[in-house]
Amino acid sequence: MSRVPYVTATDIDPEYRELIVSSLQPGKTLNVYSAVGNNERVLEGLRGFLGALWNHSGLSDRQREIVILTTASEIAEPYEWHQHVAIATNAGLVAEEIDAIARDDRAVFPTTEQALIAYTRAVVRGRVTESLHEAVAERFDENAMVGIAATAAGYLALGRVIDAFEIEIEADDEFVGWEVDD
Template sequence: MTGIKQRIGHVPKDQWTDDHREVFAFWGEPNAWEEGSKTNVMNVMGNHPDLGKVYNIWGKHFLMNNTLSTRILEIIVLRVSVKANSAYEWHNHVGYAMNAGLTLEEIAAIRDFPEGGDWSKIEDAVIKAVDELIDENNVSDATWETLSAEFDTKQMMDLVFTVGHYVMTSWALAAFGVGIEGGADAIGFDLKTSSGNTPGKTYKPGEKEDWVDTRGY
């Protein structure tokens, strides 16, 4: 991406140890143990294997094993991406959100909240919770009451920690200068791609046999 100043680069291959390879290969990319990851974030995390390995385990819970529905998860991540101005997370999660059934119109309404969007009461409260956590460092009593009427304790905990995880990740991506991968058809906040094509579904690690191919790099 233009405008990104890389501050932490990729570890040279001749310096890789098994610890580096564990970071690169964690998500099951083909040949990642031998050739490294194709994702910029994993290559940067390889600079600190002890951190990279626990970050992967932690992050997998929120992305793959969250007690919240995938639709709710993607609403959260997209709203965090907007609030944190994370082009990297936005680009990746637009495709995930579409795979979870969100339309481009709904994704635009997440970006523009509270304008537009025909949200259910619980979805509206989820977006408000993201904003409150980021802006006020807490969830208001009214929003908590709405959420906890439908979500159990584990889901409430996952909601708060999911917001925190993706804010933390957005900070790291910005501070380290991690840009969208070369070859990817970058999706902007305007929901236009670099090529002018309409954004399409992408798949999470292992979700489909050809999940890597949907990313375009």
């Protein structure tokens, strides 16, 4: 059970109501947004920040989802992992690749994506070395470098909020598992 209540549309000011609904699943209220909705202004800022990461990271959809899944895997956050497996699949990742991210097995990825995964894990751990930064900077421009670090850090922060409140996967969903290639 969540440590804070999940607000409903009738619990919050009308100008914030759409913020508790998934932008990818119209009409579906997400527990993470419903929990954060206990502070409407923070919810508004969070959705704006995540939207900027989503739309302006300088990464392809596939690369963005690799960063998000890698972050969720690194911090062992099942809610975020669950939310993004289907999104990653729609962005072109296959089950073998998703499973490999969960195991931190980079061998199935091309060199650029291996570097992206290594850099993401280092950002989440707070351990980016000069050599790792340089290896990624050879493959991505400054715009994307900011997007990679900000996306990893943003989803790390979101994962910590999810953990702090013990936010559960939505009642009508079943956890996809850390291995989706069964």
